[in-house]
Amino acid sequence: MKQIDSTKNTTVKLIKQLTKRKKREKEQLFVIEGRHLVEEALVYGNLITDIFVIADELLPPEEKRKNIPITIVTEAVMKDMSQTVTPPGIIALCQMIPDEAVEPEENEMYVLVDNVQDPGNLGTIIRTADAVGAKAVILGEGTVDVYNDKVIRSTQGSFFHVPVLQGELEDWIKRCRDNSIPVFGTSLQGGTTHTAIEPQPGFALIIGNEGAGVNEKLLEKTDQNIYVPIYGKAESLNVSVATGILLYYLHKVN
C-alpha cells in the first residue's frame, strides 16, 4: 500500500484541483467522499481508479474493491483533500461516466432539468427521480455540473442508480412527444394546478431555475404547463420539494 503524508503530494494537489469543473472535464475525473458513495461506485462498476483512506478499517471488503490501488493518508492530508467540514476518512478518484444514448420510451418517466443552480437542489432532484423510478435525468445547458462534489453527496448514491445525461432540452421535448410521452412544464404563469392532470404511466417533467423557473421557449413546446398551488403565504416552494410533489403525484402506480 502506498502512503501519503504530505499535503504537497501531487495526487493531493490533483484531488483539490478537481473541485474545479474545468479540471474535471480536462482530466475526465471526479472525486467522491465517504464509504457509502465509494460502495455505490464499486457496485456500479469500473469507475474508481484510486482509493485514499486514513485507516484500513474504513475500506470496503477486499472482494468488493478488487484490485483498486489503496493509499493510506494522514488525517491532515485527508482534511486537505476533503470538501466536507467533517471528512469521512475515505475518498475515491473516479473516471467520469460516459453519456449513454438514451432513447425516450413510452410509459417511462424522465426529468428534464433547466438551469437549476444549487448543487444541493440538483442532487436531491436526482435522488427523488431515482426514488420514483424515473428512467433518466437530463440536464440542460446552464445547470450546475453533476460532478460537483455537493451534487454527488446530495444524491446519496442515486447518481450511480439513474442515468444523468447532458442534453438539449428542446430536442428532448420533441423526442418525448414523438414517442407518445406527455411533456409537462412547470410554470406559475399560465399553468394549471397539477391535480388537474391525471396521473400518467409515463411522462417527462421539466423543472427550472430557482428564481426564474423554466425558460419560456421550452414552456411553449410542452403538452401542458402545471404548478403546485400555494395555500399559505410562501412565495414559492423549494424546487426539489416541488419536483418531489409533482413526480409522486404524476406517477401512476400500476
Add this chain to the structure above:
Amino acid sequence: MKQIDSTKNTTVKLIKQLTKRKKREKEQLFVIEGRHLVEEALVYGNLITDIFVIADELLPPEEKRKNIPITIVTEAVMKDMSQTVTPPGIIALCQMIPDEAVEPEENEMYVLVDNVQDPGNLGTIIRTADAVGAKAVILGEGTVDVYNDKVIRSTQGSFFHVPVLQGELEDWIKRCRDNSIPVFGTSLQGGTTHTAIEPQPGFALIIGNEGAGVNEKLLEKTDQNIYVPIYGKAESLNVSVATGILLYYLHKVN
C-alpha cells in the same frame, strides 16, 4: 446615522457571537441577512432592533422601517458579520419571537418535527408547511435551532408567516387526537403507503431525523404510520422532499 468601520466594534462582535445558540438564547436576539428577510421581518412587526447596511439604497423604504436605527458599515465589516459567502449587504438584529400558546384546532394542519438535524432541511420544511397552509410547526427536543441563520435563510421568509414553536411532541400528539385531528407518523417499518390514507381536511404529520426517522415512542401514539414508497434504487427520500409529498397529498382541498 451611525457608522461602523472596524471589525473590532462591539456590535460587530455581538452579531458574530449570535451565530452560537447559547448566546442567542441568553440575549434573546438573532440575526437575519438580506433585503427579502428584512422586509418580511418588518411586515411581521416589532422584531428588528437595528439594521446594518453597506449602502443606503439597499434599505427598505423609510415608511416601512419606521424609526429603526440604521448603521452604515464598510464592506469589510459586512463580510465579517455575514454568514454567507456572498454577503447581501444588509443585516438586521432581531428580538426572538415569544412562543404563542397554540391550541390544536380541528380541520387544521400541523407539522411535528422530531429531531431533524440539518438546518437546510428544517428551513425547507417550514417553507413547505407555510405553502400548504399549515397552522403551526412544532419542534420537538433535539431539532436544530430555528434561529440558526441557515434555517431562517432556507425558510425564504416563511419563518415570519407560520408560527414555529418548541413543544413536547408526545403532548402534542395527545392534544391533536383529543381535538379530533388525526395524527400520522412517518415510518418505513410497519407503516402503510401514504396513498392508502384518504386526504384529510386537517391532520398532524410527524417527521423525523434524517437517519433514524421518528422516535419509536412517538410512532406508538399515532393514529397511523405512513411512508412514501420507493420504486427505484434510492434508499430513502430527503426528509424535506418526503414532507412536501406527504403534506400535499394529505391536504384535502375544499
